[in-house]
Amino acid sequence: MDKSWINILNRLDPLYENGAKEFLHFASLDRPDASAILCPCRKCRNMKFVRKDLIVEHIVVDGFLTSYTSWIYHGEELFSSKLVNQLDKGDEMQDMLHEAFGIPPTSNFVDMDTSAEGFDGSNQHNMGFDKKTEEHGLQ
Numbered sequence: 001m002d003k004s005w006i007n008i009l010n011r012l013d014p015l016y017e018n019g020a021k022e023f024l025h026f027a028s029l030d031r032p033d034a035s036a037i038l039c040p041c042r043k044c045r046n047m048k049f050v051r052k053d054l055i056v057e058h059i060v061v062d063g064f065l066t067s068y069t070s071w072i073y074h075g076e077e078l079f080s081s082k083l084v085n086q087l088d089k090g091d092e093m094q095d096m097l098h099e100a101f102g103i104p105p106t107s108n109f110v111d112m113d114t115s116a117e118g119f120d121g122s123n124q125h126n127m128g129f130d131k132k133t134e135e136h137g138l139q
């Protein structure tokens, strides 16, 4: 999934709003019946549930947490089973993966203000994370 929009500085850019909508779509796949999801904007910081119809507005107005690149609170697994399956498909795929992971993060665009606090290891975050990984049978 393309998450480069998170680092777009001009949040009036239509690409930013599109990205926010794609995020909402992704999160909705994980919780189709929920009317509210944890909001990844810089004010809520994945600690507040916000109604789905307000999520895009939050993200555009306040900005998406730039440190939140693995959407583990919204259904993304740290190592997806898809990826593991692809590892068995031979050298070519492994080379591609190596390339993909070898590319350094776009540190030029990292918002120092939020990256320092985005994953601060608070109890609430850890509890949510543990529950998540258990559900997916990774532990």
Ligand SMILES: [Zn+2]
Binding pocket: 039, 040, 041, 042, 043, 044, 045, 050, 058, 059, 062
């Ligand atoms: Zn929010």
